[in-house]
Structure formats: structure tokens, C-alpha cells
Amino acid sequence: MPLLLNRKDVMQVLDMKDCMEVVEKAFAEMANGTAVLPLRINITPPSGLSLYMPAYLKELGALACKIVTIYKDNPKKHNMPVIVGKVLLQDPATGDVICIMDGGYLTAIRTGAASGVATKYLARKDSGQVTGIFGAGVQAKAQLWAVAEARKLSKALVFDISDEAVTAFISEMSGKLGIDVLKADSADQMLDQSDIICASTSSATPIFDGSKVKDGTHINGIGSHTPAARELDTNIIKRSTLIADSYEACLSEAGDVMIPIDEGAIDKSHMKAELGEVITGEKPARSNDSEITLFKSNGLAIQDVATAKLVFDKAVKAGIGTSVDI
Structure with a gap:
């Protein structure tokens, strides 16, 4: 049964240091040729923009797709944020979705993590x-x-x-x-x-x-x-x-x-x-x-996929989240 993780769940288990470690490994996989990273797919329905960001990391054993939508009228018309994101994490062995998690906080932390890794290697x-x-x-x-x-x-x-x-x-x-x-x-x-x-x-x-x-x-x-x-x-x-x-x-x-x-x-x-x-x-x-x-x-989607795998593993270990029968 897939595990559901809301924003609070993700925030509880995701910290910057661990995220930087897996994001660094994801970029190394990209350089070494063990990552599959298509360009993101953009779809523009009348009301907004939908982005689909899949990736696979062989060494980390991580397969996922992040879906991000940008709908500027959401706050006024639907009392929702402009940007909404979800990550679907899959089992690389079966292809089955094993976790659906909020992608908002995850996106901010994985973006920061990439800059942290870049700073580690490039700053004085x-x-x-x-x-x-x-x-x-x-x-x-x-x-x-x-x-x-x-x-x-x-x-x-x-x-x-x-x-x-x-x-x-x-x-x-x-x-x-x-x-x-x-x-x-x-x-x-x-x-x-x-x-x-x-x-x-x-x-x-x-x-x-x-x-x-x-x-x-x-x-x-x-x-x-x-x-x-x-x-x-x-x-x-x-x-x-x-x-x-x-x-x-x-x-x-x-x-x-x-x-x-x-x-x-x-x-x-x-x-x-x-x-x-x-x-x-x-x-x-x-x-x-x-x-x-x-x-x-x-x-890049490799950042999302690596971070989602990290969040899932830590959530399972901590007993956090809700399993659902789909």
C-alpha cells in the first residue's frame, strides 16, 4: 500500500545536511551515466501550467516523478496556493507507486541542497x-x-x-x-x-x-x-x-x-x-x-528523486505517514 506523506511529515524527517549528501550523489550519478534524466514536460491547460519531472537513479535505487502546477488564479478562485507540487515515488523493482508525498517543502530543500553542494566545491x-x-x-x-x-x-x-x-x-x-x-x-x-x-x-x-x-x-x-x-x-x-x-x-x-x-x-x-x-x-x-x-x-528531477527516496526511507524508519489501499 502506498504511503502518504503530507507537508508536516516531510518537514519532520527532511534536514539540509542529509539532503545535501544525497543530492551530491545524484549529481555524481548524472556525470557517471547511471542517471536517467529527461527534460521536464510542460503542459499548458487554459488556467495554468503543469510540469512533469521524472528521473531514475540507479545507484541510489530511486525512481520517481514530481508534478508541479502553477495556477495564478488559485488563491482567489479556489483558496489554494499558486504553486502545488506532489512527488510519486516508485519501487524500481516493480514500478509500483510506494509513496505519494507533498513536494513544496521538498522542492525548497533540494534546491538549497544543490547550491550547498555547489558552494562546497566552488566557493573559497x-x-x-x-x-x-x-x-x-x-x-x-x-x-x-x-x-x-x-x-x-x-x-x-x-x-x-x-x-x-x-x-x-x-x-x-x-x-x-x-x-x-x-x-x-x-x-x-x-x-x-x-x-x-x-x-x-x-x-x-x-x-x-x-x-x-x-x-x-x-x-x-x-x-x-x-x-x-x-x-x-x-x-x-x-x-x-x-x-x-x-x-x-x-x-x-x-x-x-x-x-x-x-x-x-x-x-x-x-x-x-x-x-x-x-x-x-x-x-x-x-x-x-x-x-x-x-x-x-x-x-533537476534527479534532486527531487534523490530527496524523495531519502524522505521515504526516513519516514518508514520513524513510523510516519499514512498507508492507503489504492
């Missing part, structure tokens, strides 16, 4: 660094949590257009991580003081001036994921050593990469590696402490 190694977080929502919180797992931070800065969101972010994350989390007064202040930057906003246009990023900075870009939208300007893309979560995804979905290519500012060879290739040692990571590194994250 010195401790006491400062992280600057653009955005103050759920994804931004997961970004800071993950970076704090990858590096010993002295403090964090947050910048967002909503003062209310910033206040809530500071209260929650300073308590959670035990570090100073401070409000930045401007994007320029963030760039001047930060060693690691996370761009996690819903903006469709660049959120800072790439010419002002300090040498030696590492950037995680996770917010934009459509061809016409970008958080990062052409300048910072050109200045950075660009690492992709997936070459294919960046060339089909990521405006941060596609727009500079269309402008003629770079070509696809500007992407130096996929993250999995860096993890396995097939491609180099940071070469020196003055290099600017940039991880472009689109979000």
Missing part, C-alpha cells in the same frame, strides 16, 4: 565568510541554510523589496543557524560585503550590477528558470567561471545563460562544466581565490 575554502541572500522567501531561507552547511560563516546579509519579509527572514534564520543575519540597505552593500551570493528572487530582470561583484566571489543563481527571465546580467555571466546543473537545461530554460548567448556576448562553451563533473573530478572547480565562480541552477 576560508572560514568566516559572509553570505548575501537576494530574496527573503522560502527558497532564500533554504539557500542560506545550505550555504551555512557548506561553509563556516561569520554572518549573513539579506536584501528584499519587502521589509516585512526581511524582518521575518532575519528572525527565523538567525535563530535557526545561530549566526548574525542582518538587513542590507542596498544591492551594492551586499556585493561589497559578501563572499558568497545567492540570487533567489522572482525577478525577471537583473537584480544587481555584475561589474561590482568582488573578485573571489561565488554566486548561486536559482531564481530565474525561463528563457525570457534572468536575475544575473551579462556582465557577471562573462566575468564568471560558469558551472551548470545541466548543459541541456541551461540552453533550453535559463535566461541567465540564453540571453547573453543571444546577445553574442558568450557562446555555449562559456559553461565550463556541469556540477556533477566537478564532483567526480572530471572537470576542475575553482582554480584560485580571485576567480569568480557561478553555479546556474535550473532545478
Whole structure:
């Protein structure tokens, strides 16, 4: 009988450290050729957008599909969130669905985990660094949590257009991580003081001036994921050593990469590696402490599948969830 796990169940068993470990293994499988990762399927019914994201990880023994829907009228018409997600986890031996779980919290944590892994391999190694977080929502919180797992931070800065969101972010994350989390007064202040930057906003246009990023900075870009939208300007893309979560995804979905290519500012060879290739040692990571590194994250189904398997295993061990006869 499939196990049902709601958002509360997922939150009870899923932590960032364990998620980073399985997400790192998933990217390594991708590089080693033991992962099956089709491009996500997009369907556009009249009222919204449905995304289907399947993947299989041989070494982790994980097979699943995440379904994400984006219906902008949901809050007004149906008292539901704009974005709704569910993950269907299957038994690779039989193909049967063994778990149906909420995908909202899982998506935030697995997205943060990828940035955490990228930070582990690409950011400078010195401790006491400062992280600057653009955005103050759920994804931004997961970004800071993950970076704090990858590096010993002295403090964090947050910048967002909503003062209310910033206040809530500071209260929650300073308590959670035990570090100073401070409000930045401007994007320029963030760039001047930060060693690691996370761009996690819903903006469709660049959120800072790439010419002002300090040498030696590492950037995680996770917010934009459509061809016409970008958080990062052409300048910072050109200045950075660009690492992709997936070459294919960046060339089909990521405006941060596609727009500079269309402008003629770079070509696809500007992407130096996929993250999995860096993890396995097939491609180099940071070469020196003055290099600017940039991880472009689109979000891959391998992250969802690895995380869903982790959640399921921990939930079964803890006796959490509800079994249903379908």
C-alpha cells in the first residue's frame, strides 16, 4: 500500500545536511551515466501550467516523478496556493507507486541542497565568510541554510523589496543557524560585503550590477528558470567561471545563460562544466581565490528523486505517514 506523506511529515524527517549528501550523489550519478534524466514536460491547460519531472537513479535505487502546477488564479478562485507540487515515488523493482508525498517543502530543500553542494566545491575554502541572500522567501531561507552547511560563516546579509519579509527572514534564520543575519540597505552593500551570493528572487530582470561583484566571489543563481527571465546580467555571466546543473537545461530554460548567448556576448562553451563533473573530478572547480565562480541552477528531477527516496526511507524508519489501499 502506498504511503502518504503530507507537508508536516516531510518537514519532520527532511534536514539540509542529509539532503545535501544525497543530492551530491545524484549529481555524481548524472556525470557517471547511471542517471536517467529527461527534460521536464510542460503542459499548458487554459488556467495554468503543469510540469512533469521524472528521473531514475540507479545507484541510489530511486525512481520517481514530481508534478508541479502553477495556477495564478488559485488563491482567489479556489483558496489554494499558486504553486502545488506532489512527488510519486516508485519501487524500481516493480514500478509500483510506494509513496505519494507533498513536494513544496521538498522542492525548497533540494534546491538549497544543490547550491550547498555547489558552494562546497566552488566557493573559497576560508572560514568566516559572509553570505548575501537576494530574496527573503522560502527558497532564500533554504539557500542560506545550505550555504551555512557548506561553509563556516561569520554572518549573513539579506536584501528584499519587502521589509516585512526581511524582518521575518532575519528572525527565523538567525535563530535557526545561530549566526548574525542582518538587513542590507542596498544591492551594492551586499556585493561589497559578501563572499558568497545567492540570487533567489522572482525577478525577471537583473537584480544587481555584475561589474561590482568582488573578485573571489561565488554566486548561486536559482531564481530565474525561463528563457525570457534572468536575475544575473551579462556582465557577471562573462566575468564568471560558469558551472551548470545541466548543459541541456541551461540552453533550453535559463535566461541567465540564453540571453547573453543571444546577445553574442558568450557562446555555449562559456559553461565550463556541469556540477556533477566537478564532483567526480572530471572537470576542475575553482582554480584560485580571485576567480569568480557561478553555479546556474535550473532545478533537476534527479534532486527531487534523490530527496524523495531519502524522505521515504526516513519516514518508514520513524513510523510516519499514512498507508492507503489504492
